[in-house]
Amino acid sequence: MCHSNKPERTMKNLKYIYLVIFLAFTGCSNDEFLNREPTDILGGDQVWANDDLVFSVMADLYNRLPDYQGLENWWEYASFDETFASNAGDYWRHQNQEYGYGDWGMWDYGLIRDLNLFIQKCEVATEISTESKTRFLAEAKFIRAMVYFEHVKRMGGVPLILEPLEYDYSGDPTYLQYPRAKEHEVYDFVIAEMEAVKDDLPNGSTRSRATKGAALALISRAALYAGSIANYGQLTPEVSLPGGEVGIPAAMAAGYYAAALKASEEVIALGTYELYDQDPNKSENYSNIFLNKSSNNEIIMAKDFLVQGRTHGFTIDNIPRSLREENTSGGKMNPSLNLIQSYELLDNTFAELPTMDASGNPLYYDDPMDIFAGRDPRLLGTVIVPGSSFRGKEVDIWAGYKLEDGSVISSGQLGGQAQLPGSDTSVQVVGFDGPIDQLEWSAQNGFYLRKYVDTSVGSGQRGTGSAVWLVRFRYAEILLNAAEAAYELDQLEKAAEYMNQVRRRAGFPIDLTPGEIDFDRIVHERKVELAFENHILWDKKRWRLAHRIWNGVTTDLTNNPGNALAVSTRVFGLKPFKYYEPGSPNNGKWLFEEFVPAPVFNAHRFRLGNYYSWIGDNVRNNNPKIVRNPNQ
Amino acid sequence: MGIAASLVSCNYDNYEEPSFQLDGRIVYQGEPIGVSYNDVYIELWESGWQRLGNIGVAVDQDGSYSSLLFKGDYKMIIPNNQGPFRKITNDQSGNDTIPVNLTGSRTMDIEVMPYYMIRNTNISSGNSQVTATFDLEQIITGDDAKDIQEVFLYVSKTSFVDNRTSIANTTIGVEDLELSSISLAVTIPEIVPTQNYVYARIGVRIDGVEDMIFSEIVKVDL
Numbered sequence: 001m002c003h004s005n006k007p008e009r010t011m012k013n014l015k016y017i018y019l020v021i022f023l024a025f026t027g028c029s030n031d032e033f034l035n036r037e038p039t040d041i042l043g044g045d046q047v048w049a050n051d052d053l054v055f056s057v058m059a060d061l062y063n064r065l066p067d068y069q070g071l072e073n074w075w076e077y078a079s080f081d082e083t084f085a086s087n088a089g090d091y092w093r094h095q096n097q098e099y100g101y102g103d104w105g106m107w108d109y110g111l112i113r114d115l116n117l118f119i120q121k122c123e124v125a126t127e128i129s130t131e132s133k134t135r136f137l138a139e140a141k142f143i144r145a146m147v148y149f150e151h152v153k154r155m156g157g158v159p160l161i162l163e164p165l166e167y168d169y170s171g172d173p174t175y176l177q178y179p180r181a182k183e184h185e186v187y188d189f190v191i192a193e194m195e196a197v198k199d200d201l202p203n204g205s206t207r208s209r210a211t212k213g214a215a216l217a218l219i220s221r222a223a224l225y226a227g228s229i230a231n232y233g234q235l236t237p238e239v240s241l242p243g244g245e246v247g248i249p250a251a252m253a254a255g256y257y258a259a260a261l262k263a264s265e266e267v268i269a270l271g272t273y274e275l276y277d278q279d280p281n282k283s284e285n286y287s288n289i290f291l292n293k294s295s296n297n298e299i300i301m302a303k304d305f306l307v308q309g310r311t312h313g314f315t316i317d318n319i320p321r322s323l324r325e326e327n328t329s330g331g332k333m334n335p336s337l338n339l340i341q342s343y344e345l346l347d348n349t350f351a352e353l354p355t356m357d358a359s360g361n362p363l364y365y366d367d368p369m370d371i372f373a374g375r376d377p378r379l380l381g382t383v384i385v386p387g388s389s390f391r392g393k394e395v396d397i398w399a400g401y402k403l404e405d406g407s408v409i410s411s412g413q414l415g416g417q418a419q420l421p422g423s424d425t426s427v428q429v430v431g432f433d434g435p436i437d438q439l440e441w442s443a444q445n446g447f448y449l450r451k452y453v454d455t456s457v458g459s460g461q462r463g464t465g466s467a468v469w470l471v472r473f474r475y476a477e478i479l480l481n482a483a484e485a486a487y488e489l490d491q492l493e494k495a496a497e498y499m500n501q502v503r504r505r506a507g508f509p510i511d512l513t514p515g516e517i518d519f520d521r522i523v524h525e526r527k528v529e530l531a532f533e534n535h536i537l538w539d540k541k542r543w544r545l546a547h548r549i550w551n552g553v554t555t556d557l558t559n560n561p562g563n564a565l566a567v568s569t570r571v572f573g574l575k576p577f578k579y580y581e582p583g584s585p586n587n588g589k590w591l592f593e594e595f596v597p598a599p600v601f602n603a604h605r606f607r608l609g610n611y612y613s614w615i616g617d618n619v620r621n622n623n624p625k626i627v628r629n630p631n632q
Numbered sequence: 633m634g635i636a637a638s639l640v641s642c643n644y645d646n647y648e649e650p651s652f653q654l655d656g657r658i659v660y661q662g663e664p665i666g667v668s669y670n671d672v673y674i675e676l677w678e679s680g681w682q683r684l685g686n687i688g689v690a691v692d693q694d695g696s697y698s699s700l701l702f703k704g705d706y707k708m709i710i711p712n713n714q715g716p717f718r719k720i721t722n723d724q725s726g727n728d729t730i731p732v733n734l735t736g737s738r739t740m741d742i743e744v745m746p747y748y749m750i751r752n753t754n755i756s757s758g759n760s761q762v763t764a765t766f767d768l769e770q771i772i773t774g775d776d777a778k779d780i781q782e783v784f785l786y787v788s789k790t791s792f793v794d795n796r797t798s799i800a801n802t803t804i805g806v807e808d809l810e811l812s813s814i815s816l817a818v819t820i821p822e823i824v825p826t827q828n829y830v831y832a833r834i835g836v837r838i839d840g841v842e843d844m845i846f847s848e849i850v851k852v853d854l
Binding site for chain 2: 097098115238320551552553554602603605607608620628629630632
């Protein structure tokens with residue numbers, strides 16, 4: 001039918017054509033039609049006329065600060081030897097033959113451009129008060145310095161671009177191609193910039209925004225890194241470039257250590273910050289450093305959550321399996337035995353966990369927690385060990401019954417049942433939290449993480465999530481930075497005093513003497529105090545320890561946890577067993593066995609080319625002045 | 633229909649796959665230089681493209697490499713600090729870049745200057761031990777000379793033999809080292825499942841050089 005009426009269709013089409021022509025001539029009679037203000041975005045002039053709007057732009061910049069390891073990307077914690085990833089999707093972290101050259105790389109000039117634009121516009125803004133302007137400028141410079149610091153610690157020297165670059169469409173972009181700055185020039189920039197703006201920032205009053213304390217903390221950390229690269233970089237002369245883009249001259253070490261010490265002491269002198277010390281139980285006190293957001297003067301800067309209802313899923317991912325609030329996930333981070341045995345005894349000595357006596361017979365314990373007794377209280381504040389409690393409920397971590405002949409009765413199911421010899425009733429033979437080989441989302445290596453895992457009910461649910469903040473700078477780190485800088489400057493009295501402040505708070509009854517402060521002590525104290533705080537990689541890199549301790553060789557757990565050079569390429573676990581031999585005095589007691597979780601079958605190998613990450617071919621194609629990083 | 637389309641539709645615009653094989657070995661005076669697998673890379677660059685990117689070619693354990701390529705002019709480089717050797721200036725380019733004009737399959741050995749060579753290697757077994765005797769010859773002397781840090785004997789279950797895969801190894805440090813008639817012996821641990829052979833070779837770690845130099849891999853019957 002519809003094919004027949006050709007003329008009518010043409011007529012109909014013509015009508016539309018006329019209508020369009022008519023509209024085209026009449027519709028735009030009002031010129032304002034094309035000049036309307038957009039209703040869904042704000043223009044630059046509008047933003048820069050109002051403090052609140054500028055602040056919301058600033059909030060976006062804060063939000064884009066990168067964290068290599070953090071609460072929103074727990075899996076990166078499992079890349080080294082701090083924790084086993086009890087999550088099948090992350091087993092590869094324990095199976096790789098080497099770290100990729102591109103790992104933890106970064107080249108974010110989009111963010112740097114946005115910061116430069118913000119700074120440029122802020123400098124010429126006339127509609128906001130001088131007071132707000134000064135603070136906004138200082139904050140933007142703080143964020144920019146943080147971003148450059150983030151680049152330099154991953155990539156070495158990068159081009160220092162301090163104003164927004166505009167392309168002139170001439171077809172020749174070479175004037176936009178900047179070479180890499182020297183590594184020390186980027187550190188110098190960060191330090192000088194923070195010295196310049198620190199007094200424009202408020203002292204305290206906020207932990208989410210830049211403060212004087214945060215600016216000084218950044219100097220403290222950056223100068224310490226630069227000092228140690230200058231100092232320990234001498235151990236790896238191959239890790240350098242002739243143009244200085246990688247590597248810092250050894251002669252500069254003392255200057256940087258002095259700058260780190262000075263900035264740290266300025267933070268101390270502010271009087272705004274102190275070590276958190278409110279709970280009589282030192283382990284609880286340590287956990288609460290990260291959980292207490294209301295009365296906590298230790299935190300200098302944090303990425304806060306529950307701002308506009310934003311939360312994260314760290315607790316969903318890491319809450320003990322038997323306590324989880326969802327029907328999935330949980331227990332993904334299992335802190336390694338490597339880390340756990342690093343916590344000292346209370347008399348300041350190191351020891352492995354005593355699982356066997358001198359002749360190789362197992363030691364029997366009445367309570368599973370006895371094997372961890374007498375250690376640094378920070379251990380139980382960081383890790384949930386077998387027999388300990390979380391949210392008031394005891395976790396159920398045990399691998400099975402061990403019989404007299406050494407055989408094990410266990411089950412492949414959490415809390416699974418089986419019959420013990422000489423009995424015809426089934427009893428529980430493995431914990432509701434594991435460990436069971438290859439069973440993800442439970443204590444597969446015998447431990448759970450406590451640090452940063454939220455104790456408030458509901459934080460383990462997807463609908464609510466956890467509002468625990470991610471600490472970026474805290475006072476204890478500043479004290480340890482000061483201790484390390486002082487140690488490197490041969491001021492051992494000072495080094496001991498700063499380190500002892502942290503250790504006293506941790507619960508050590510006996511101070512270290514200045515004579516006891518050595519490199520191993522510095523390395524060790526940061527390892528345990530700052531575990532799971534995004535320090536491990538950067539610390540091991542700047543000390544040039546990474547290629548020595550993660551050397552790719554399949555090595556047993558060290559017998560000397562206090563040794564900074566101990567090779568630690570695989571993550572170990574600990575299986576608690578109940579002993580079953582009716583009539584024996586040891587019946588029902590606990591014994592322990594070290595083991596390597598089944599998914600761990602390759603050794604971490606950090607190559608010299610991993611010290612500074614791979615710069616992508618796309619970057620070097622766009623800018624041939626960028627030189628490659630060494631040993632790749 | 634979809635399956636049919638997917639089977640026929642890709643006929644037109646595809647290139648033929650590369651068919652020219654470039655292969656060869658890293659050598660010193662014609663003798664191959666053993667390295668560890670996936671650790672030493674050669675880069676092939678082809679100019680004329682809008683964007684530069686290299687074809688990475690891994691050097692195998694016996695010092696050999698191979699790559700299937702299109703016809704073209706390539707520049708071959710060994711990146712700095714790769715391998716237990718120094719590069720040699722190429723006659724044609726006047727620097728360490730090796731021009732490769734590929735018009736057909738071709739075998740090309742790459743001459744380099746190793747710091748040391750492992751000579752007269754003899755690896756044998758007996759009394760559940762693997763024993764190796766060998767000499768070391770220092771090739772680079774003078775200003776660029778480097779000391780030996782450690783010498784290893786590695787034993788593996790498979791033909792991948794280095795510190796990542798060895799089931800047993802033994803070592804001597806530089807302080808006890810004479811360059812000639814070196815002898816190393818290592819006890820073979822119990823192998824599960826049982827096998828009546830192992831693979832072994834010598835590895836030398838040179839001070840300040842990341843990649844070790846290795847002798848040829850030897851299969852030893854137990």
